[in-house]
Amino acid sequence: MRMVKLIVLFFELFKISLFIIGGGYAILAVADDTFARKGWIKEGELIDHLPVFQTIPGLIATHTAVYIGRKTAGGLGAAVGVFAVALPSVIIFTCVAMGYKALPLDNPWLMSGFVGLRSALTGVILATIIRGWKRNLPDGFAYAVMLLAFAALGFFLSPVWAVLLIAMAMGLAAEFGNRPKEKRFESNWLALLLFLKYGALCFGGGFVLVPMYIQDFVGGSAAFLQIAHEEFSNVIALSQMTPGPIGVNGATFFGYRLCGVPGALLASAALLLPGSLLCYLALSSLEKFKTSRIVRGLMRGIRPGSVALMLIALWAFAGLSLFDSENQIHWWAIVFIAVTTVVIMKKKMNMILLIVLCSLAATAVRADDGITAEKYPDADVVVVDDRTCIVYQADGTYVATEEEWEKALTERGRRRLSSVSIGYSLRYGTGEVVNVEIIDTEGRSRPVDFRATLKEATDNDSESANIYDPLDRVLSCSVPGIKVGETLHVITRRETTKSRVKDQWAHHEVFESTVPIVKASLTVDGPLERPIRSVLISHPL
DSSP: OHHHHHHHHHHHHHHHHHHOBSOHHHHHHHHHHHHHHHTSSOTTHHHHTHHHHHHSSSOHHHHHHHHHHHHHHHHHHHHHHHHHHHHHHHHHHHHHHHTGGGOOTTOHHHHHHHHHHHHHHHHHHHHHHHHTHHHHOOSHHHHHHHHHHHHHHHTSOOOHHHHHHHHHHHHHHHHTSSOOOOOOOOOOOGGGHHHHHHHHHOOSSGGGGHHHHHHHHBSTTOSSOOBOHHHHHHHHHHHHHSBSOHHHHHHHHHHHHHHHHHHHHHHHHHHHHHHHHHHHHHHHHHHHSTTOHHHHHHHHHHHHHHHHHHHHHHHHHHHHHHBOTTOOBOHHHHHHHHHHHHHHHHTOSOHHHHHHHHHHHHHHTOOOOSOOTTTSTTOSEEEEEEEEEEEEOTTSOEEEEEEEEEEEOSHHHHHHTTEEEEEEETTTEEEEEEEEEEEOTTSOEEEOOGGGTOEEEEOOGGGGGTOOOTTEEEEEEEOTTOOTTOEEEEEEEEEEOSOSSTTOOOOOOOOOOSSOBSOEEEEEEOOTTSOOOOOOOOOOO
């Protein structure tokens, strides 16, 4: 019988983690509904324990698994639960890390499906908050703590762990009139130090890990990997758009980049170990001392604090669901949020099924990218997105990568996009075309064999200024088959191996063009020993 329960436990938690996007809050809400239906827990039991989960280092998703697994089958059940929750993330994000360059990150159908998922999860979080409102906010003191915590988190960007500790102190002060001493967990396991540290310091969910990941892995000053900021932003976006806990997704990705598949497994396990062990021990102690006034005082403060955290999560999810990159509102997302909230409150449908249906419905009713000839009547081409990333070194040399999406609105625009070119000077470095592809009106991409027509020639554009330099070069290639309404996606790279001024780097970027620009960005990364000394931004206002 115990083995059957373990199998069911594994399957249910694996299924939840596989289908639920958005991290611990969403997983906890769905798990509460799923296991309450089975009669393994009482309705709202997991939600009631959310304050406890938030005060223990680690991820809310794995704490949820520890709680259910421990209640079902003791220590073995807790281990099986954590494994089941983490496994989809490890598998999916190992594949993401291996095939990152091939991911269709800008497919509009895929993006619309994710908007539907986030809309449904916004409804899930909203319904969870409503369900636990009276239990977590029974009096005026609780409302005061919740509002203070919400203001600290949402407006002053205070650390989650600090807000939770203060909430606990306020609860104890109300119960006893004295404040608790802060307890810390430290780990010195040398081989797993980095991710064990993350697991031990992760209070309040996976988003807390983002600044730690940036410090250690992102940018030229990072101790490891030194990946570009743009790539890190994509990784975090994928973490929010793919199933499983966000913290595990990130650990798996960075672990893979460090040491391949073994590194992904090791990093994920190290991240989960401290929190899972502490959660198991804390739950055991909580049951023994649940009548203690100390425990009651802690819970009195932390419950309204947890409501504030969930309101912040609701705020974040609502923003991701309701607005696109141009801050245009998705009106149909409001419908999905409202329907999801009502259906969950009335308990009319399984949560996982409801979330999947919302994703499919969003894909079916998706709006196009909004870039049409009617909206831009005087334009032949529109720059949908232009991203430039520059990584410079202390000696002034640098590599500049530009990724651009341009959409043809007219026949003249189609002809304009029928070729690609990049200019550079052999006196200072080299240039290359990295990739060219066409994205059709349905969001499907087809590669262009640009190397078949790629040619290099002298750039004679400077002759109009009575300047001729045979080292000024231009690479060009043709783009056959592009049609009106399709988007050209091009990646180019310039590498400067000789700085114009010794040991100095400088750059200017003009965010203007002869065609409309929807979005453009510049990311600069450099070493700590050669920081940027000044930035000048010209604006007509």
